[in-house]
Amino acid sequence: MTPRTLYQKIWDDHVVTRREDGTCLLYIDRHLVHEVTSPQAFAGLRAAGRRVRRPDLTLAVPDHNLPTTARTDAAGRPLPIADSASAAQLAALEANVADFGIPYIPAIAPEQGIVHVVGPEQGFTLPGTTLVCGDSHTAAHGALGALAFGIGTSEVEHVLATQCLWLRPARTLEVRVEGTLGHGVAPKDVILAIIARLGAGGGAGQVIEYRGDTFASMSIEGRLTVANMSIEAGARSGLFAPDETTFDYLKGRPRAPKAEAWDQAVAGWRTLATDPSAAFDASVRLAATDIAPAVTWGTSPDQVVPITGHVPDPEATPDPEAARAALAYMGLAPGTALRDVAVEHIFIGSCTNSRIEDLRAAAQVVRGRRIAPGIKQALVVPGSGLVKRAAEAEGLDRLFIEAGFEWREPGCSMCLAMNPDKVPPGERCASTSNRNFAGRQGPGARTHLLSPAMAAAAAIAGRLADARDFA
Amino acid sequence: MSGVTRIAGTACPLGRANIDTDAIIAAEHLKTTAREGLGVHALAALRAEAGSPLADPRYAGAPILIAGENFGCGSSREHAAWALADAGFRAVIAPSFADIFASNAFKNGIVTVALSPAAVARLMAIAAEGPLTIDLDTMTVTTPFQDRFAFTLDPFRRESLITGLDEIALTLREEAAIAAFEAAR
Numbered sequence: 001m002t003p004r005t006l007y008q009k010i011w012d013d014h015v016v017t018r019r020e021d022g023t024c025l026l027y028i029d030r031h032l033v034h035e036v037t038s039p040q041a042f043a044g045l046r047a048a049g050r051r052v053r054r055p056d057l058t059l060a061v062p063d064h065n066l067p068t069t070a071r072t073d074a075a076g077r078p079l080p081i082a083d084s085a086s087a088a089q090l091a092a093l094e095a096n097v098a099d100f101g102i103p104y105i106p107a108i109a110p111e112q113g114i115v116h117v118v119g120p121e122q123g124f125t126l127p128g129t130t131l132v133c134g135d136s137h138t139a140a141h142g143a144l145g146a147l148a149f150g151i152g153t154s155e156v157e158h159v160l161a162t163q164c165l166w167l168r169p170a171r172t173l174e175v176r177v178e179g180t181l182g183h184g185v186a187p188k189d190v191i192l193a194i195i196a197r198l199g200a201g202g203g204a205g206q207v208i209e210y211r212g213d214t215f216a217s218m219s220i221e222g223r224l225t226v227a228n229m230s231i232e233a234g235a236r237s238g239l240f241a242p243d244e245t246t247f248d249y250l251k252g253r254p255r256a257p258k259a260e261a262w263d264q265a266v267a268g269w270r271t272l273a274t275d276p277s278a279a280f281d282a283s284v285r286l287a288a289t290d291i292a293p294a295v296t297w298g299t300s301p302d303q304v305v306p307i308t309g310h311v312p313d314p315e316a317t318p319d320p321e322a323a324r325a326a327l328a329y330m331g332l333a334p335g336t337a338l339r340d341v342a343v344e345h346i347f348i349g350s351c352t353n354s355r356i357e358d359l360r361a362a363a364q365v366v367r368g369r370r371i372a373p374g375i376k377q378a379l380v381v382p383g384s385g386l387v388k389r390a391a392e393a394e395g396l397d398r399l400f401i402e403a404g405f406e407w408r409e410p411g412c413s414m415c416l417a418m419n420p421d422k423v424p425p426g427e428r429c430a431s432t433s434n435r436n437f438a439g440r441q442g443p444g445a446r447t448h449l450l451s452p453a454m455a456a457a458a459a460i461a462g463r464l465a466d467a468r469d470f471a
Numbered sequence: 472m473s474g475v476t477r478i479a480g481t482a483c484p485l486g487r488a489n490i491d492t493d494a495i496i497a498a499e500h501l502k503t504t505a506r507e508g509l510g511v512h513a514l515a516a517l518r519a520e521a522g523s524p525l526a527d528p529r530y531a532g533a534p535i536l537i538a539g540e541n542f543g544c545g546s547s548r549e550h551a552a553w554a555l556a557d558a559g560f561r562a563v564i565a566p567s568f569a570d571i572f573a574s575n576a577f578k579n580g581i582v583t584v585a586l587s588p589a590a591v592a593r594l595m596a597i598a599a600e601g602p603l604t605i606d607l608d609t610m611t612v613t614t615p616f617q618d619r620f621a622f623t624l625d626p627f628r629r630e631s632l633i634t635g636l637d638e639i640a641l642t643l644r645e646e647a648a649i650a651a652f653e654a655a656r
Contacts, residue, residue: 016645016648016649016652017645017648019627021625021626021627022626023625023626023627025642025645025648025649027649027652027653036501036502036548037501037547037548037549039503039504040504040505040506040549043504048639050639064501065502083502085502085503086502088502088504089502089503089504092504134547134549135546135547136545136546136547136571138547149571150547150571151547151571151574152547152548152549152552152571152574152575152578153506153549153575154549154575154578154579154638155574155578157639158638158639158642161639161642161643162639162642162643162645162649163649163653164642164645164649166627166638166641166642168625168627200489200541200544201488201489201540201541201544201567201569204541204567204568204569204570205570231545231571234541234544234569234570236570236571300489300491319488321487322487322488322489325487416493416498416546417497417498417499418498418499418501418502435491435493435545435546437491437493437494437545438493438494438516439493439494439497439516440493440498443497443516
């Protein structure tokens with residue numbers, strides 16, 4: 001048999017039919033649904049008199065526009081959402097899951113959280129599966145060896161109705177990182193370095209497979225951070241071959257296989273690795289020792305420099321016009337040291353960096369310290385209720401609160417400015433989220449992407465800072 | 472959806488690489504349960520910039536948008552395609568497109584035409600001087616100045632655009648194959 005990559009194996013396992021033009025009908029094993037990109041899909045089903053083919057393979061949870069303030073009153077009763085449009089969208093999701101019989105995690109459930117935190121945490125995400133969600137950061141689930149990608153609402157409707165999608169195979173891109181990461185270098189720094197190398201569109205039309213010993217020794221939380229931002233390099237999916245770390249993470253999760261079914265599943269998952277002689281369409285290599293704690297300076301996630309660096313001269317960048325526009329938006333002058341850039345807002349959260357390891361890394365920096373006087377708001381938003389409770393059991397919430405942070409309820413929060421957590425115009429945020437686009441955190445908001453430890457360091461310093469100085 | 476074979480009209484020369492879907496429509500406007508009415512928010516921040524071609528009367532009502540590479544990167548929000556369609560755009564010409572946006576655009580009858588950077592630069596330069604024609608039968612973009620640029624489209628997407636196919640109906644005709652696939656697992 002022709003040697004195949006991990007991607008090709010998962011693809012081949014899911015082809016229902018193949019057209020002469022090469023387009024395949026691909027079976028979808030798992031479908032995550034949230035409140036923002038689904039209402040029009042359910043409306044389409046109703047208009048055409050169609051049903052949901054496999055509610056049992058579908059899981060819904062609200063996350064994007066939920067406020068991250070208290071969700072229940074002292075008696076445990078749900079509190080209303082003040083924003084009427086957000087409230088209507090949540091009500092629509094609740095009506096849709098009830099009408100179509102879809103498993104649902106309500107806003108006030110202990111398991112509620114960001115879809116991309118909930119899926120792995122519940123064992124809904126499994127190696128070798130195809131998984132979709134109406135959200136581009138679905139790429140995150142590739143950390144567990146699932147072929148996972150974001151889809152639009154028409155595709156959400158298509159999957160609800162048919163449990164399939166028409167797709168053409170992508171090209172394969174190997175991203176290999178070898179070596180031991182330096183002290184204070186986080187998975188976020190690794191993916192920012194990869195995005196800088198590939199460019200914001202460099203992975204378009206491709207599926208990335210992350211390989212090399214740097215990733216082999218990385219936790220699932222770290223791999224989720226890396227796979228999550230594959231889309232920021234233009235790749236719809238990023239994959240890690242499942243290994244013992246994956247199996248250890250998944251074993252005992254509520255929706256993972258149990259007993260004999262577990263053993264059978266693991267035996268199958270072990271066969272998923274890319275064959276030794278399989279060829280990738282393209283390959284990129286980085287040395288772990290070349291990767292430093294990083295921060296973005298512009299309005300595209302590939303505009304990255306080490307924290308010890310300076311804002312570049314636009315004329316020295318590949319696209320001077322874009323760099324000039326970015327610096328104008330960001331209010332930065334060429335040559336400025338990143339460590340001289342004052343920030344007013346800190347956001348630790350999002351589907352990229354809101355898991356327990358992320359919170360531990362940030363807590364380690366803030367322990368026994370106070371946020372700087374110039375910080376107007378510092379948020380820690382756990383990725384799920386389970387992450388929140390785990391962090392509280394370790395006392396991390398106390399460390400954050402004593403340092404001056406707000407400890408919030410799970411959700412997408414300040415990542416995307418569609419709930420009350422926003423950055424005001426012209427103000428600057430050190431953010432562990434995934435996008436520094438103009439207006440992403442609010443109209444006129446200025447975003448610097450960085451790791452949880454670096455965000456914590458910025459909170460203490462009142463300016464962008466090197467987390468290694470706070471060890 | 473009705474089919475499309477030919478789009479002719481003014482092209483708005485927006486340019487700029489990496490126009491993301493947050494720039495096409497801000498998240499604030501995603502709190503809707505409808506597909507309609509999003510056109511007023513399309514590319515709003517870019518439109519508000521001084522000298523924006525989006526606000527230039529010469530390009531008012533243009534059915535074609537010309538942009539830089541990696542158009543539509545970022546979020547999977549189909550609201551971006553809905554907003555562009557509602558604002559009257561039937562096609563976008565750019566050197567490259569983000570995958571999810573290209574898929575969403577095609578499902579809403581918006582043609583994404585990828586041309587070489589040089590061809591896109593040429594079309595940007597002459598946009599003010601006459602209409603463009605995008606023909607899905609001949610797979611070409613032509614100008615009043617005898618330019619003729621060939622492009623390619625995924626055959627399935629091309630056929631779907633031309634026939635205005637209901638993709639879900641097509642898939643439901645594969646019910647036996649889907650059921651057989653499920654039974655074999």
